[in-house]
Amino acid sequence: MASMVTAPQSTSSRRSRRTGRVLIHVVVIVICFLTIFPFFWMLSTAFKPPEEVFTKDIRLIPNNPILSNFPDAFQYFPVAQWFGNSLGIAVLTTLGKLVISVPAAFAFARLNFRFDKFFFAMVLATMIVPGVIPIVPNYILVSDLGWINTWWGVVIPSLPATAFFVFLLRQNILQLPQDLLDAARLDGAGTMKLLLHIVLPNIRPAIAVVMILAFLGAWNQYLWPLLILNDFDSKTLAVGMQFFSSNTESAQLWGPMMATATIATLPPLIIYALAQKQIISTFVTSGIKG
Amino acid sequence: MATTRTSNEMQVPARTTSRRGFAWHRLIEGATPYLLIAPLIFLISVFVYWPLFYSTYLSFFDWNFVRPDKAFVGWDNYTRLLDDPRFARALHGTWIYFVALIPIQVFLPLGLAMLLWPIRRAKSQASYRIMLFSPTVIAWSVGAVMWLWIFNPLQGLLNKLLAEFGVERINWLSDRDTAIWTVIVVAAWKTLGFHLILYLAALEAVPHDYVEAAALDGANNWQIMWTIRFPLITPTFFFVLVTTVISVNEDVFGAINVLTQGGPFGSTTNIVYYLYEQGFQYFQIGAASAVSVILFLATVLLTWVQFRFVERHVHYG
Numbered sequence: 001m002a003s004m005v006t007a008p009q010s011t012s013s014r015r016s017r018r019t020g021r022v023l024i025h026v027v028v029i030v031i032c033f034l035t036i037f038p039f040f041w042m043l044s045t046a047f048k049p050p051e052e053v054f055t056k057d058i059r060l061i062p063n064n065p066i067l068s069n070f071p072d073a074f075q076y077f078p079v080a081q082w083f084g085n086s087l088g089i090a091v092l093t094t095l096g097k098l099v100i101s102v103p104a105a106f107a108f109a110r111l112n113f114r115f116d117k118f119f120f121a122m123v124l125a126t127m128i129v130p131g132v133i134p135i136v137p138n139y140i141l142v143s144d145l146g147w148i149n150t151w152w153g154v155v156i157p158s159l160p161a162t163a164f165f166v167f168l169l170r171q172n173i174l175q176l177p178q179d180l181l182d183a184a185r186l187d188g189a190g191t192m193k194l195l196l197h198i199v200l201p202n203i204r205p206a207i208a209v210v211m212i213l214a215f216l217g218a219w220n221q222y223l224w225p226l227l228i229l230n231d232f233d234s235k236t237l238a239v240g241m242q243f244f245s246s247n248t249e250s251a252q253l254w255g256p257m258m259a260t261a262t263i264a265t266l267p268p269l270i271i272y273a274l275a276q277k278q279i280i281s282t283f284v285t286s287g288i289k290g
Numbered sequence: 291m292a293t294t295r296t297s298n299e300m301q302v303p304a305r306t307t308s309r310r311g312f313a314w315h316r317l318i319e320g321a322t323p324y325l326l327i328a329p330l331i332f333l334i335s336v337f338v339y340w341p342l343f344y345s346t347y348l349s350f351f352d353w354n355f356v357r358p359d360k361a362f363v364g365w366d367n368y369t370r371l372l373d374d375p376r377f378a379r380a381l382h383g384t385w386i387y388f389v390a391l392i393p394i395q396v397f398l399p400l401g402l403a404m405l406l407w408p409i410r411r412a413k414s415q416a417s418y419r420i421m422l423f424s425p426t427v428i429a430w431s432v433g434a435v436m437w438l439w440i441f442n443p444l445q446g447l448l449n450k451l452l453a454e455f456g457v458e459r460i461n462w463l464s465d466r467d468t469a470i471w472t473v474i475v476v477a478a479w480k481t482l483g484f485h486l487i488l489y490l491a492a493l494e495a496v497p498h499d500y501v502e503a504a505a506l507d508g509a510n511n512w513q514i515m516w517t518i519r520f521p522l523i524t525p526t527f528f529f530v531l532v533t534t535v536i537s538v539n540e541d542v543f544g545a546i547n548v549l550t551q552g553g554p555f556g557s558t559t560n561i562v563y564y565l566y567e568q569g570f571q572y573f574q575i576g577a578a579s580a581v582s583v584i585l586f587l588a589t590v591l592l593t594w595v596q597f598r599f600v601e602r603h604v605h606y607g
Contacts (some may be wrong), residue, residue, distance in 0.1 A: 026350035032421040038436040103326035127340045132540050134341030160333040191322040220429035222544040238429040268427040276420050286489040287471050
């Protein structure tokens, strides 16, 4: 930082600055190590044979790595169903949020109608209602609809938690050049045509952001699926996981449990690995909503 | 936020044709905006706003999900909460989480961001960020499962590590003094990277002119950080503070349920966990509803207090 200032530096201050930087690197590397260590430990355990899980010494890397914890996990618990449920629920929630958010964002950005400000305020105000507040009435409703143990019971009540996406998409639609929309209007395009053929293709990056955030949010959600998915086979990975630890014979199951944790973290980590920079900037966008 | 619209308003060209389908066309076009927002408005009405009213209603009744009739009990559910030692423990837990996690989630990442800032041009910076951010993308419950294995008293890594230094086995998860800290560690680990990235993005957005002017006036790096950069990132600081206060009770739920199930002796229970227990383990719908009403009012009040007393120190650039 100081190098941008043109004042000449003495060699001693330069040296002390270099020591300072080395120190910073050391501290940061320690923090990074602590951050990723639980991931590393999960992977290491997932590939350990039982006798290596229960050693007295600390064995960071398995001597004889095995793969059998993965098939074992599938055998002890319906991990394959859980994975399917997590995936189905995450995909449906993502699509559902897009289908309700994009048209609304377009209407709030570009259409003039009575009570538009009121409706928009109504959408934004949902952001200060913690998600746990409506769980009792929503549980009663979902149960009356017969949706307990179904994907719909998890997906539909999660859809309205989309205020931030509406806000983000609306900002993007507002930035589209007015000429683009006017030209289409003059060509006789109706509102729906405008949305589907002009707006939608032009806000693809924002839609990608929404899809990533919505997918991760739905894949990782815990409290609501915990309430709705009671049948053993109907659970998601995030909810089912802990049966490994509450199982009475769990003393032997740490390997399969960490294998399941690996499977549960894989989709988010793959998405993250494919697009770290975009994902980080996506979350930054999500943080600048004030 | 809501004022940017006027200049972008859609001009619907006046139609001068007098075809017979004309009125229909106008009607459909006029209804379109409402059709576009209808699914969203319907869903938030049913699943967010209606429950606020219905919870308030239910909080005055004694009911257990199953019985066909609900018995009106007035304020009983609220007064009973005051007498319930479990509720007192939940409030105490909520308070501990607040006092520990607000500084940990708000200030710790800020400190780390300031630490990373002088080395932002280092080649390793990108790798640091990628590593620190990784817990953000996974589930709270799965992250807690990873830590469950580390904190496990018999075979967990932490106790094995401490044993190397001659420390006796500690029952991290079932000791009343340590259990709540396991949840706090998981929460700190889970949120550090996200808040760090927010702060770094804000630091990057500080206009260079200000920094240069201060440097020419002889300010050192430390002074620049505190007198120029920090005031200019206060909007992000405020955002992190407000969202942490709104979500902290709920965020730790997954970690509590995986690590300790609220125990031992209710020492890791917070208000959200208490609500879950009342509603979905004891089926005390009235009590659970009363808790949700209290939590909602407290959240609104806390958010208002922050806007009233903290926001005036925020510089919106």
